[in-house]
Amino acid sequence: MKKKVGNFVFTETTIRGVFVIEPVKYGDERGYFMETYREKDFDDAGLFYRFVQDNQSKSKAGVLRGLHFQRKFPQAKLVRCIEGEVFDVCVDLRKGSPTYGKWEGVVLSAERGNQFMIPRGFAHGFVVLSQTATFCYKCDEIYHPEDEGGIMWNDPEIGIDWHYDGEPLLSEKDKKLRSLRETKIEF
Numbered sequence: 242m243k244k245k246v247g248n249f250v251f252t253e254t255t256i257r258g259v260f261v262i263e264p265v266k267y268g269d270e271r272g273y274f275m276e277t278y279r280e281k282d283f284d285d286a287g288l289f290y291r292f293v294q295d296n297q298s299k300s301k302a303g304v305l306r307g308l309h310f311q312r313k314f315p316q317a318k319l320v321r322c323i324e325g326e327v328f329d330v331c332v333d334l335r336k337g338s339p340t341y342g343k344w345e346g347v348v349l350s351a352e353r354g355n356q357f358m359i360p361r362g363f364a365h366g367f368v369v370l371s372q373t374a375t376f377c378y379k380c381d382e383i384y385h386p387e388d389e390g391g392i393m394w395n396d397p398e399i400g401i402d403w404h405y406d407g408e409p410l411l412s413e414k415d416k417k418l419r420s421l422r423e424t425k426i427e428f
Contacts (some may be wrong), residue, residue: 244286246282246283246285246286247276247279247281247282247285248264248265248275248276248279248282249262249263249264249265249276249279249282249283249286250262250263250265251286251288254345254347255340255343255345256331256333256340256343256345257338257340258360259331259333259345259357259358259359259360259363260286260288260357260358261347261355261356261357261358262319262355262356262357262358263353263354263355263356264276264277264354264355264356266354275354277321277354277356278292278319278379288358290317290319290379290381291381292319292379292380292381293380293381293382293383294379294380294382294383294384295377295378295379295380296377296378296380296384297323297375297376297377297378298375298376299324299373299374299375299376300369300373300374300376301369301372301373301410302369302370302371302372302373303368303369303405303407303408303409303410304368304369304409304410305366305367305368305369305394305403305405305409305410305411305415306366306367306368306412306415307330307364307365307366307367307391307394307415308330308332308364308365308366308391308392308393308394308418309364309365309366309389309390309391310334310363310364310365310389310390310391310426310428311382311384311385311388311389311390312388312389312390312426313385313388314382314383314385314388315361315362315382315428316361316380316381316382316384317358317359317360317361317380317381317382318357318358318359318365318378318379318380318381319356319357319358319359319378319379320349320356320357320359320365320367320376320377320378320379321349321354321355321356321357321376321377322349322350322351322374322375322376322377323351323375323376323377324351324373324374324375325350325351325369325370325371325372325373325374325375326348326349326350326351326352326369326370326371326374327348327349327350327367327368327369327370327371327374327376328346328347328348328349328367328368328370328403328404328405329346329347329348329349329357329365329366329367330344330345330346330365330366330367330401330403331344331345331346331357331359331363331364331365332344332363332364332365332392332399332401332421333345333362333363334362334363334364334421334426334427334428335362335363335427335428336427336428338362341427342398342399342421343399344399344400344401346401346402346403346404348370348404349367349376350371351375361381361382361428362428364391364392364426366394368403368404368405368409370404370405390424390426391414391415391418391424392418392419392420392421392424392426393415393418393419393420394409394411394415394418396420396421396422397420398420398421398422399421
């Protein structure tokens with residue numbers, strides 16, 4: 242379902258509550274202008290979030306970050322790529338959800354300016370498709386390092402198609418993550 246509200250087009254994915262958001266760009270020969278967030282427009286679209294922390298990361302080609310979540314303090318995230326291109330993924334971990342263990346993904350690029358709205362109760366990750374990428378997150382809960390959790394990026398039961406050929410570059414922490422079945426996480 243697609244809905245235009247203010248300067249945004251909100252498209253709900255196959256997973257309830259997960260949206261791809263396309264901001265309207267206003268441009269001419271000088272460049273462009275776009276809003277990346279307006280609380281009222283998001284509220285009018287039914288996305289009621291109060292963001293309390295912004296994060297930014299820069300990564301090189303092939304870096305895969307994820308799949309991460311917080312156990313006791315889950316975060317909703319509005320994510321976008323402000324330089325380069327990534328394939329961004331979320332996995333539904335909500336208890337009783339008909340799409341539990343299912344994933345949704347979207348290519349986010351600085352050129353398009355598109356965003357991905359991921360509610361609480363999801364694991365999140367992305368892989369860098371361009372030479373480098375700068376990635377921004379708006380979160381509705383602060384980061385608690387002691388509360389961090391994750392599931393392995395290549396869990397065969399989830400079966401994510403990462404749109405990336407080759408072996409991704411992972412952190413030591415992410416190399417040790419276990420499958421969803423072993424993690425037994427539900428929100």
